[in-house]
Amino acid sequence: MKPVAWMWLVVATMLAMGALCPQQTLAQVPARFYWDSLSDANAVPVIVNSMSGNTNPFDPSHTVTPGANFDATLALVGYARTFSLFDRAAMAAVLVPMGRISGEANVAGRTFNQSASGFGDPMLEFKINVLGPPAQKNIPDLLSYEPGFSVNLLADLAIPIGEYDNDQPLNIGQNRWYGRLGVPTILQIGPWVPGRRMTFELLPAVWFFGKNDDYVGQTLETDPLFQMDAHLTRDLTERFWGSIDGAWYYGGKATINDVPGEKLNNLGFGITLGYTINDNLNLTVGYKSTVNDSDPGDLRMDSFMVTLVFGWHPLIEGMRRLKEEK
């Protein structure tokens, strides 16, 4: 393949797989999520999750409901844009969750067969690189990019305007402010050659939760939840990659009307496969599941996830038009 063709592939891959991939806010983010990309690029993600477990997947506090079993179909649609800030790669995104959930829940001794559907709490996200290569402001920057050891700062804030029914514990919206501070970190292992790229990625993050003072007429408070996502990723071909994923949840003790629950201390593992379909479109498919989840109070959650991200950049689109004209 000629260098020019490679340029196309690199650009397309970075657009589709890189920082433009918006966050799957209510679950773990997929690997390669925080790779920086060309400034002034845009992306629209569609992320579909099919989940089950004893916690509401729309609720990032992952409050465990012992004995409960929920099934949910969750979709996230959003828009993200990359830009350069103080010569550092930055990204801003807005994501809107939507979907349906149903299941059996037990709250304060009562059992509910419930379901909910609609739009969840939109989330704003901001990410900036603080250690690593400078922002990619042009294609040469993009082509010469290698993450090396890259450290980013991440901030999320969910706005509690999603659909919420205070008559039932199971909801799409959470009726409280919440957000996250994280430090996405990427360690490049070996050469940065498509087909051979390998990374170890960590995302230590803390979720903070406001108070929901109308949780089926009660008050729900949740301690901060520490979450550590880890991914070992490897290209399988130039367009196809896979990762082994791990997650550790710690804290997040929920208190309902001053009655404290158990804090989480759970591990989950999964795998993800990613494929760049064309210059604009990237697909990932993954599965994750908690592992130490045999006690009723343990977090039990598994999910299949499919993401499609459509990315574009005016320059790349223009180049493609000219290329097609030939």
Place this chain on the structure above:
Amino acid sequence: MKRISVPMVIGLLAALFAVAPSVQAQQAKKPNIVIILGDDLGFADMGAFGSEIKTPNLDALANEGVRFTNFYTHASCSPTRSMLLSGVDTHLNGLGNMDEWIAPNQRVVDGYEGYLNNRVVTLPQLLKEAGYHTYMVGKWHLGKAPDQIPAARGFERDFSLLDGGGSYWDMTNITAAVPKSLYTEDGRYLTKLPEDYYATKTYTDKLISFIDANRGSGKPFFAYVAHQAPHDPYHLPRDWRNRHPREYDKGWDEVRQERLKRQVEMGIMPAGTELAERMWFIPDPIVLAPASRYILGKKMELYAGMVENMDHHIGRLIEHLKKIGEYENTIFIVFGDNGAEGTDLFRMIAGSPGTRDNLFAAIQWSQTHPKAWGDPGTWVGYGPMWAQVSMTPFSQFKGWLAEGGIRNALIVSGPAVKRAKGSIDHGLMHVADIMPTLLEIAGAEYPKTHEGREVPKLIGKSWNPVLAGKTESPRTDEDYLAWELFGNRAVRQGDWKLRWQFKPYGKGDWELFNLAKDPAERKDLAAQHPDKVKAMLAAWESYVEANNVILPSRGPYDTLEKDMPQRVTVHPGFPPLIYKRQFVPPKDMLADPKP
């Protein structure tokens, strides 16, 4: 008859013993000889010749020795190597054409065997007979059969790549026709390469081991270090790839101007030297998008890394010679074997889809991502634009008989040099001069016959008067040099050069240049100086006659005129269309549209 008395015998023996050490001492004073060849290394690629590429070890040799600016090789590798090792013209020594391009009318003609034929006697053979250890490491490209390999042609020890190129990391060769490179070590064909093989490093390691193995013998050594570097593909260790990040994004024109400026400051080229025109099919870098500049510049970054890595390993050799106390007694001769490579060899070998070579390239040479450049499986060459930079200020490049194809940088240092350290010589020199020069230094004679056959005459002239500072050139203005390769022809005599090249690189006719005034060969003076043309044509005819020159009936340039863009003269700043800038009106004349 006078009787021999006991005291006489004792006296004679004493005299013999007294003389023997002095003979040994004289023998020990013979200098070691190291010839370092850079494969496709350009005239302007060393720091000592104006390059920004960092070559401190080669520069140090230049600063201790003498640089030559009018040194000629041939236009491609095996012809140059054949003349270096035989001192005989290519059309007699077997390389009348490159093995890969022997024309139908040249087949089975003596002198056109495609390997160094057995009618010539080689430099290492004669040096070995003169008491030298003879070592070779690197690229041979002068024959592969058992009677043609380095061990059969005078080298006592060798570690050699027999082919003309290929991977620096393994035995992968270039095309499906010859998929595997051949290597020999001490006359045996290798089944595999040593652990941790990297061409430039391994060649150096091997040579150091050869030198060390025979250190106790008290004999001098001759080492032929024929580096594969910096010939494409640009394979090099990862930590040598990024030493000039984005430095070449500025483009070839600017780098050429910078190099010429330094050459003039150093005295390599005279003040007022013009650059050769940018070749008509190469764009002005200012019209290129940043991404194109980046990609093309990165190729030059890699090339610079190749040269710097080679310099590093040459430095290792020099350091070792210093450590074992042999450096001061070693003559170094450093040069590139021909002009820099401007042809896209990969395009040539990769063929088109559906061909045998294309399939081979897909399997062996398809790691084309810039991030992979330098790894096994990648093939990067830097193209004609950077080849012109490597050959600053000259015109054209390898394969052609313009100055950019045959004129190269030469450094000679060591005990044979009696001139001021760091001096620069502009005398006319030729690669075939090396044989008589070194034979003279080694005290060896060039034989009239070898193995019962008459050997061809040497065409070179000894440099020793030049190295001693007695003259600038071993040649008079009447002496001439001549070349023929692929049907292109040239003669150099004094300041003049007569050249015939295929269109569009040439005119398909004889052109005349005054190289003293016009080293960039910009002005064809043939029409103005018909007498000079006539005189030099006579020299050419004499050359043809003496060396049995047979112009090829087929060659690589047969369809070039049709395949290439039509040649036009490149004028700086033309067309204005691409050099114009946005007109900015005076601020006080700006206005919004009226309602």
